[in-house]
């Protein structure tokens with residue numbers, strides 16, 4: 001059995017005090033949840049503020065990006081070691097917003113995934129097709145390219161901690177969630193590519209999260225599909241009540 005992961009990507013929202021207020025609201029609402037892994041991903045500057053507030057809540061901390069070098073003359077970047085130092089255990093890599101606005105490519109995603117693993121961080125590697133690619137019938141082609149590129153050079157053992165997030169770009173922030181069938185179809189395909197790359201045991205173990213307009217109303221339907229092992233939530237993670245409802249989708 002794969003333990004589901006519900007992760008909140010706060011994107012470019014929440015200052016320190018706003019983040020602390022959100023955790024104060026969220027923590028009691030998810031206390032006692034042990035069948036789901038809960039992760040929140042604030043901006044870099046907020047990371048070191050949260051470990052004290054998260055202690056004993058069972059909620060893990062993720063960064064939204066990472067650089068692949070450990071240290072050096074790389075102005076503006078943050079390394080895996082520094083994320084660990086700030087209290088993060090996970091890191092989102094290759095989000096479509098980074099691919100779209102900040103020149104992230106399969107090659108940079110691959111370097112970041114490898115650096116995160118080497119630095120003992122759990123990578124949450126994001127992939128997903130644009131509307132254009134879906135309409136052209138290229139969804140699987142894009143997903144396969146992003147998977148093979150992002151995971152290139154890893155052994156099955158190295159791959160083991162990786163979490164994959166399928167986020168169709170057309171569903172992000174649009175309110176247009178993928179149907180349960182569309183998401184399941186993509187997730188099953190992703191698992192089949194992981195089987196080819198790393199073998200069946202790795203594919204059976206890997207958690208594949210769905211992201212794109214996940215809300216309390218649609219979480220349960222998505223999560224009931226066999227290959228959907230969690231959610232990467234944007235907008236609905238910014239409020240304690242809605243994020244907690246998604247975490248408690250099964251109740």
Ligand SMILES: O=C(CO)COP(=O)(O)O
Nearest residue numbers: 009172173212213234235
């Ligand atoms: O990009 C996302 C999470 O990483 C999804 O964002 P929304 O839930 O706001 O659509």
